[in-house]
Amino acid sequence: MLRRSDSVGDAGLGRDDFEIEFFDSEAELLSSLFKTINGYPFVLTFNGDDFDLRYLFNRALKLGFTREQIPIELGRESAGLKYGVHIDLYKFFFNRSIQVYAFGNKYREVTLDSISEALLDTGKLEISASVSRLSYSELASYCLQDSELVQNLTRFDGEVVMKLITALSRISYLPIEDMTRQGVSGWIRSMMFKEHRDRGYIIPRSEEVRNSKGSTSTTAIIKGKKYKGGMVVDPVPGVHFNVAVLDFASLYPSIMKTWNLGYETILCPHPECRKNRVPDTDHWVCTQRKAMESQLIGSLRDLRIKWYKPRSKDRGLSANMLSWYQVVQSALKVVLNASYGVFGADRFSLYCPPLAESVAAVGRYSISNTINEAKRLGIEVFYGDTDSIFLGTPSIGKLEELIQWSKTKLSMELEVDKSYRYVALSSRKKNYLGVQDDNRVDIKGLTGKKRHIPEFLKMTFASLVSILGQVKSPSDFSEARGRISDLVKDSYAKLKSRKYSLDELAFNMMIGKAVGGYTKNTPQHVKAAQQLTKTGTEIKAGDLVSFVKVVTGTGVKPVKLASLQEIDVGKYAEYIRSTFEQVLDALEIDYEELTGAKKLEAFFPGA
């Protein structure tokens, strides 16, 4: 720490495993820090590219250091070290693929506090004043805590993060410094360019691929998308007992492998290949040459499914080996999942829309033919989405027959992913509740599980889920019905008598753009953000905005500025209803009948 004339307070840390070293000048402090940095092969930061290393570099220059004396090299968007690898964990955790696939969406906001809270169960230290006003003791504790969080983010769980970084760096053929700063498209570009060089291929320019392969031939279902994607089967509403969920193992990578798909082989120049059509498109695939992507992605797929995935579950291996296999198989999954999508992304250097389109088209072909075959075998089909189908289970033999059929007729590996004691489907797609044989409940897409809804709804919904988890047979539903009814009525009563706190009533929505960036309309979370900005609280893109619905003003208020008295009970009553109706619909339970909702809602004008 730097001794300052204006600093006050004691210098104790309250910990005997660390002590504070004081410096009388900033130059001495920096010298010592630079010496320390040079002693390590890795330096971890959180936002060091944009702040810490940049700041240190500039302070040093200002204080008269020469560039040789500073162990930092600044790039335009990154900061490197002369000796050692600088990993900016902010950049790595910001990567959507890392966030979603590697960490299962556990952290919401990409801040040190939010990530460490989610992964380490510890957040940043709260401080009593702005950083520049802290006592020696509090400042030191605050900085130490930040440092420990950053380091622990690479240490927890047997150093999974460093293992993941190592695995992804090897798969992508990128140095750790580059891999941790790039998105999946950068990783896959590097991997494919390396393969071009190994084979002596000339790497095409983006516009060369574009001009020779042209564009798409299907129409997307969603306006503004470039081509038609996966197929979603209309669910058969109702409760279905003994349902098996089958899915294709790594569907899109498997399609690229078995259909010889790549930018060179799609729409190839040979006249004789033109009859080798991709179903549901105007495209054809080469019969003369093998596609590099097909082989590369196919091999990675096989490595994952046949080597790393089985070993990640092998009880004979040490914990350390198990975690390595687990990390590699999930790293491969991240890369494989993106390997089709990048060809449909216009910024990808080998962008090839007809290729991406063809992969999705074969996917639809595969699932729809499998569904037809299932029906032909007398198996009921309840639902399906992209690569999965929900089937009745007349007998194990029938499912085996279907799996075998898929292998011989489609060359696709279909497998039983899970089996449900029962599944509740409404008529909504991408919305269901399934109870597994071990009472575990899977909930997909239902409002009750979404992150932005108020805590009180999540809690009530969780209770509903636990009731449904105990249902073993159709006859159990009548008891469950009574308990659900009590649950919902209880929630109404608490709402009406204002027993829920403002925090429990708060919606938490991520604001995707800067507050001023909303020109087309003004959604509620933006209205709340505007009010916060007015009172001096800054709101940036990516922040969570907490607000409640009120009867005053524009109908919403930030939690900080609201009071319990102005809560819009009617609006919340509507939310309880719509959240629960989604599930009850599927169970064929009438909401109004269950709760006597008509009578209840009469208490709330506007409900």
Added chain:
DNA sequence: CCGACAGCCCAACATT
């Protein structure tokens, strides 16, 4: 130097 893809649901907003 860099953000993989499409499809679906819901609530609120804007427009007709």
Added chain:
DNA sequence: AATGTTGGGCTG
């Protein structure tokens, strides 16, 4: 009041 659009959050 009916209808289309936007934005967020989700599935795969």
